[in-house]
Every structure is written in C-alpha cells, then in structure tokens.
Amino acid sequence: MGSSRIQGDGPRSARAIRPWGKTRRARRQLTFDKVSFMAVFLVVPLALFGTFELWPYLQAFYYSLTSWSGFSQQMQFTGADNFFKLFQDKTFLISLRNSIELVVVVPTLTLAFAFALATVITAGGPSVGAPRGLKGSGLYRVISFFPFAVPALVIGIIWGQVFDPQRGLLNGALRAIGLDSFQNFAWLGQTSTAMPSAMFVIMWGNVGFYTVLFVAAIRGIPAETYEAARIDGAGRFRVAVSVTFPQMLETVQTGYIYFGLAVIDSFVFMQAMFPRASSPGYSTLTITQYVWMMAFTKGQFGYATAMGVVLAAVSFLYAALVFLVFRLLRRRSGWGGRRHRQRGQGVGDHHAVGDAGFAVSTHTVLGVWSVIVIVPFLWTLLSSFKTSKEIMSSPFSLPERWSFDNYVSAWNDAGIGRFFGNTILIVGCSVALVMILGAMCAYVLARYRFPGNRVIYNVMLGALAFPIFLALVPLFSVLKNLGLLGTRPGLILVYVAFALPFTVFFLHSFFRSLPLDVYEAAIVDGAGEWQAFFRVMLPMAAPGMVSVTIFNTLGLWNQYLLPLVLNTDRDLFVLTQAMQDFSQRTGYAVDYGSLFAAVVITVAPVLLVYVIFQRRLEGSVSQGTFR
Numbered sequence: 001m002g003s004s005r006i007q008g009d010g011p012r013s014a015r016a017i018r019p020w021g022k023t024r025r026a027r028r029q030l031t032f033d034k035v036s037f038m039a040v041f042l043v044v045p046l047a048l049f050g051t052f053e054l055w056p057y058l059q060a061f062y063y064s065l066t067s068w069s070g071f072s073q074q075m076q077f078t079g080a081d082n083f084f085k086l087f088q089d090k091t092f093l094i095s096l097r098n099s100i101e102l103v104v105v106v107p108t109l110t111l112a113f114a115f116a117l118a119t120v121i122t123a124g125g126p127s128v129g130a131p132r133g134l135k136g137s138g139l140y141r142v143i144s145f146f147p148f149a150v151p152a153l154v155i156g157i158i159w160g161q162v163f164d165p166q167r168g169l170l171n172g173a174l175r176a177i178g179l180d181s182f183q184n185f186a187w188l189g190q191t192s193t194a195m196p197s198a199m200f201v202i203m204w205g206n207v208g209f210y211t212v213l214f215v216a217a218i219r220g221i222p223a224e225t226y227e228a229a230r231i232d233g234a235g236r237f238r239v240a241v242s243v244t245f246p247q248m249l250e251t252v253q254t255g256y257i258y259f260g261l262a263v264i265d266s267f268v269f270m271q272a273m274f275p276r277a278s279s280p281g282y283s284t285l286t287i288t289q290y291v292w293m294m295a296f297t298k299g300q301f302g303y304a305t306a307m308g309v310v311l312a313a314v315s316f317l318y319a320a321l322v323f324l325v326f327r328l329l330r331r332r333s334g335w336g337g338r339r340h341r342q343r344g345q346g347v348g349d350h351h352a353v354g355d356a357g358f359a360v361s362t363h364t365v366l367g368v369w370s371v372i373v374i375v376p377f378l379w380t381l382l383s384s385f386k387t388s389k390e391i392m393s394s395p396f397s398l399p400e401r402w403s404f405d406n407y408v409s410a411w412n413d414a415g416i417g418r419f420f421g422n423t424i425l426i427v428g429c430s431v432a433l434v435m436i437l438g439a440m441c442a443y444v445l446a447r448y449r450f451p452g453n454r455v456i457y458n459v460m461l462g463a464l465a466f467p468i469f470l471a472l473v474p475l476f477s478v479l480k481n482l483g484l485l486g487t488r489p490g491l492i493l494v495y496v497a498f499a500l501p502f503t504v505f506f507l508h509s510f511f512r513s514l515p516l517d518v519y520e521a522a523i524v525d526g527a528g529e530w531q532a533f534f535r536v537m538l539p540m541a542a543p544g545m546v547s548v549t550i551f552n553t554l555g556l557w558n559q560y561l562l563p564l565v566l567n568t569d570r571d572l573f574v575l576t577q578a579m580q581d582f583s584q585r586t587g588y589a590v591d592y593g594s595l596f597a598a599v600v601i602t603v604a605p606v607l608l609v610y611v612i613f614q615r616r617l618e619g620s621v622s623q624g625t626f627r
Contacts, residue, residue, distance in 0.1 A: 034529055041440040041443065045437040046441070057463070057466055059474035060309065061309060064082055064302065067082075069299050069302075070473065075302065082303050083306055086303075086306055098282075098283070099314065102195075102202075106202050109199070110206055114209075114255075115240075117207070118210075119244055121133045134363070137362075140369070141211055144373060145614075146610060147207075148205070152205060152560070153580060154603055156201065156269050156273045157272050157580075159204075161380075167392045168395075169376065170187065172396060188273055202263065202269050210259065213251060217247075249326055253322060260319075265288055267292065270284060270286050271292075287314075291473075296565065305470075308467065308473065380596050383395070384596035386400075386596075391593060405593075409594045416578060419575050420601065422572055423557065426495070430552075431499075434499040434500060438504050439538060439541070439545065440533075442504045442506075442508040442510075447512075468498070472561070472565055486569040487569075488572060491574075499552050503552065507541065514540050557606060582598055
C-alpha cells in the first residue's frame with residue numbers, strides 16, 4: 001500500500017507535531033489550536049474504531065481459548081482444547097474443505113473472465129493500427145457492473161428463486177427448449193450441483209467490478225507496447241498473454257487477494273441460497289455458516305470463536321500464497337519483457353480469425369453473458385406484478401393484469417415500508433458520521449507527522465484484512481455489556497467503526513494529493529487549523545468525499561451480517577434482515593408475488609444510485625480505490 005511514502009521525506013522528530021509545507025521553526029511550534037485540533041480529529045474516530053472493531057478482534061483470540069457460552073460472563077480457560085476439538089469435528093472439516101474449494105475455484109474463474117472481458121473492451125478491436133476496443137463493447141461493462149451495486153442477500157434470494165425446481169426460471173427455460181429431464185430438478189438440493197450453482201452466483205455478482213478494475217489497468221499500458229508486439233506478428237491471444245497480463249500483475253494480485261478474502265467470508269450468498277445449511281451432506285456449508293450455527297444457534301461461543309481464529313489463519317495463509325505465486329511470476333525469466341518478440345513472430349493468430357469473424361463471435365459470447373445478467377432482474381420485475389398462481393403456472397408470460405397489489409402487500413402487510421424507513425435512518429446517520437469522522441482522521445494522518453502516525457494508519461489498514469466473523473462473537477458481547485444490543489445507536493456506531501478503515505484509506509490518499517499552496521495561504525491570512533480544514537481543505541476534497549460516500553452508502557445499505565447479529569429487535573430490522581425473514585416465511589404463505597415486489601423495492605434505491613452515479617462509481621474503481 002506504499003506505507004513508506006506515508007510520511008514523506010525529511011528528518012523525523014519524536015517531539016514534533018507538524019503540518020507539511022511550513023517552515024521548520026513553525027513545524028516545531030506547538031499551540032493550543034494545533035493540539036486541540038489533533039485531539040478532536042483523532043480521539044473520537046479512534047475511540048469508535050478501537051471499541052467496536054479492534055478490541056473485539058483482540059478479544060476473539062482469548063475467547064477462543066475458553067468454554068464461554070456467550071450468555072454469562074463466566075468462562076473457563078481451556079487452552080487449545082477448542083482447536084483440538086475442531087479438527088476432530090467432521091462437520092467443521094467439511095466446512096473447511098468447502099471454504100477452501102470456494103477460494104480456489106471462484107476467484108480464478110471470475111478474474112479470468114473479467115480479464116478476458118476487459119481485454120476485449122480495451123484492445124479487442126481491429127488487429128492493425130493503434131489498439132482499440134471492440135466496437136460497442138463498453139455496454140457489456142456497464143451491464144456486468146450492475147450486480148455489484150445489488151445487495152448480496154438479494155442476489156442470493158433472486159437466484160434461489162431462479163433455481164427453484166417448480167417455478168424457477170432455469171428449469172422453465174430448459175423445459176422450453178425441450179429438455180424435459182429437468183422437470184422439478186433441484187439444483188440447490190443435489191450434492192453434484194449445489195456447490196457449482198453457488199460458485200456461479202458468486203461469480204455472476206462480481207465479474208463486473210473486476211472488469212472495471214482491469215480496464216483501468218489495461219488503459220495504463222503504453223500503446224507503443226501493443227504496437228511493437230503487433231509489428232512482431234503477435235495476434236490477439238499472444239498479446240493478451242505475453243503483453244497485457246504481465247503488465248498488470250500487480251492489479252491482478254490485488255484482485256486475487258481482495259476477492260479471495262471476500263469469498264472465504266461468503267456467508268451472505270450462501271445463507272441466502274441455503275438458509276438452513278441443509279444441502280445434502282453439508283456440501284455447501286462454509287466455515288462462516290458453521291460459526292453462525294455454533295455461536296448463535298447452539299450457544300458455543302468459545303468454540304465458534306476458535307473457528308473464527310482458524311478462518312483468520314486461512315485468510316492470511318491465502319494472502320501469503322497469492323503474494324508468493326505472483327512474486328515467482330515476476331521473477332520468471334523474460335516475463336513481461338521481450339517474450340512476445342520470441343514467440344510472436346510468425347504466429348499471426350489474427351490472420352486465422354479475421355477481424356469480422358472475431359467481432360461476431362466475441363459479441364455473441366458477450367451478448368449471451370449480458371442476457372444472463374439482465375434476465376434474472378427482468379424476470380423478478382415481471383413476477384412482482386403477477387399472482388402466485390401465475391408465477392407457478394406461467395413463469396415466462398406477461399402478467400394478466402398489471403397491478404401494484406403485491407407492492408401494497410409487501411409495503412404494508414409484510415412491513416417492508418417500516419423496515420425501509422429504518423434502513424434510511426440507520427444508513428443515513430452512519431454515512432454522515434463516518435464521512436465526518438473519517439475525513440477528520442484521514443486528514444490528520446495524511447497531513448501531519450507525529451509519533452504513532454504510521455502505526456495508527458497501518459492498524460486501520462490491517463483491519464480490512466481480518467474476516468468480520470472473527471470479531472462477531474466478541475462484538476455481540478461488547479454491545480450487550482454497553483446496553484446497545486438491539487438498538488439503533490448501537491448498530492449505527494458499529495457501522496461507523498467498520499466503515500472507518502476503508503474511508504480513512506481512501507481519503508488519506510486523496511488528502512495527500514491536494515496542493516499545499518492554498519492551505520499555506522489560508523494560514524498566512526490568519527486562519528486557524530479548524531478554519532483551514534473546514535473552509536479550504538475539505539471543499540477541495542469534495543470529489544473524493546462524494547466517491548467514498550457513494551461506496552459507503554451502497555455498502556451499508558447492502559449490509560446483512562452485522563444487523564443479523566446485533567439488531568435483534570424485529571421492529572428495528574433493516575431491509576436486508578426483513579428480506580431474509582420474508583423470504584423464509586413466503587415459502588409457507590405461498591405469496592411469491594409479494595416476495596418479488598419486496599425484492600424490487602429493496603433493489604430500487606441502489607439501482608437509482610447506480611444509474612445516477614455510474615460514471616463516478618466506475619471512475620473511483622478505475623482510479624485505484626481498491627488497490
């Protein structure tokens with residue numbers, strides 16, 4: 001992350017607290033204005049981060065060595081007994097195997113397809129002349145990116161309905177083309193198809209994000225590099241393998257680590273599609289689901305926290321292996337150098353497949369993928385206007401009568417309206433707080449040098465790598481002891497604490513990039529540190545503030561795990577909780593029309609945000625937000 005560049009150049013003084021760009025004498029001068037400014041801007045955000053994120057992570061390691069039940073303060077120290085017990089637990093070993101299988105397969109397939117899509121978009125056009133993208137391919141990027149904005153829980157619910165044996169879209173489509181053997185085929189109920197189906201859904205929801213990330217990396221490669229390869233006779237495939245991929249190894253490595261850690265913590269996707277972990281033989285049970293089951297269903301909090309520690313170890317081992325593999329790739333003889341000159345001569349694969357033929361075949365593949373992305377959403381929208389009987393009997397037809405009855409039922413009878421209001425209140429307050437506190441903290445860490453600056457920044461950055469499940473059990477206890485469990489203020493404070501590291505990371509880089517001339521002019525004109533921040537520096541940081549506000553809004557709106565554990569009062573449910581609860585109850589009430597209407601209501605705000613801020617969202621990713 002470039003930690004060596006955080007402090008800039010020049011000598012360090014253990015006693016100095018100083019803004020950059022001022023004279024050496026002024027930098028040494030401590031004033032009440034500076035001290036109070038530093039204290040307020042750091043103490044409040046760090047107190048929240050320490051109380052609701054860092055401390056629970058540290059507590060988890062101790063709880064994993066106890067027999068704590070979670071329902072009393074009494075616990076017995078058992079040492080490593082929980083860990084010995086884990087590796088004798090057949091169910092845990094199954095969940096460990098499933099989690100490893102997910103992290104090996106899903107990132108590889110997802111990033112490979114995203115790389116192929118990004119390559120076509122940026123350099124898949126004519127095989128002669130300056131590198132250009134395939135004509136019209138930018139539309140595929142926009143379509144693929146949309147699922148990133150949709151809550152993972154909603155994606156799981158939608159695909160759970162798509163895979164439904166009787167009324168599902170997939171079986172209906174297969175029967176429509178004459179494959180009657182798929183009549184009532186249970187995709188999520190068969191050992192052979194349950195895990196592959198889940199893998200596909202996770203891939204479907206993330207390809208677009210990494211496509212945008214890779215597009216940005218490819219556009220940063222000098223055009224002369226491509227032109228030289230083409231002059232040497234290299235065709236599209238050889239250019240992609242020997243020029244494009246080596247030039248963007250760092251970005252691919254970042255994607256592997258970031259996405260792999262997310263896949264290891266794939267609770268939301270799996271819980272939405274397999275709410276009772278009841279697939280045959282636990283064939284889709286992950287460690288995160290098993291942690292949830294043992295802690296909050298069976299009350300074995302110490303044992304569950306030991307699983308969280310193992311999950312953290314798996315995460316760091318995965319990251320270390322990815323670093324090692326990519327380090328070896330960089331050391332490979334000729335990698336990214338003149339390899340295309342040695343092998344490209346005479347290959348001429350662009351002659352084997354002409355520009356026209358390549359364009360047709362590629363547009364066909366990308367068109368099919370776009371249909372796969374769009375159709376589930378379109379099917380959900382149409383189904384929201386149908387009765388349950390229509391959905392069961394004719395899943396592909398238009399509604400016999402266009403009526404908003406399902407929306408009225410979902411909004412009033414199912415309480416979606418009340419939960420919608422809860423979500424707006426909680427997310428709105430959380431985003432406002434985290435943006436204020438995150439900007440304050442990032443500004444001080446970016447613009448001032450003082451003892452402990454790097455430590456604070458690196459600890460916050462390191463928190464992004466820890467699986468949230470490691471802190472989940474201790475966090476439950478922290479809120480319970482503070483009397484905040486099942487309250488709006490408690491959930492808001494936790495949201496703020498867990499959103500702070502990302503916010504500080506993003507804005508830290510942004511504040512460092514701002515010019516100092518205007519700041520120094522304000523100081524010379526008599527402005528204090530407070531005035532300089534609020535009237536000069538913060539307005540200059542508006543583009544970065546807007547970008548991170550959008551990401552925080554989407555992230556907290558889509559949040560499911562934290563409210564599931566900490567928001568125990570049903571009257572205070574947020575939309576994701578309400579959707580999961582409604583989805584489970586709908587099967588018994590056979591009110592599928594209202595379920596689809598509730599899905600549309602939940603997705604509509606994020607769709608609106610995506611449509612309005614699409615360019616800024618993709619631009620933020622392209623500029624390295626997640627690098």
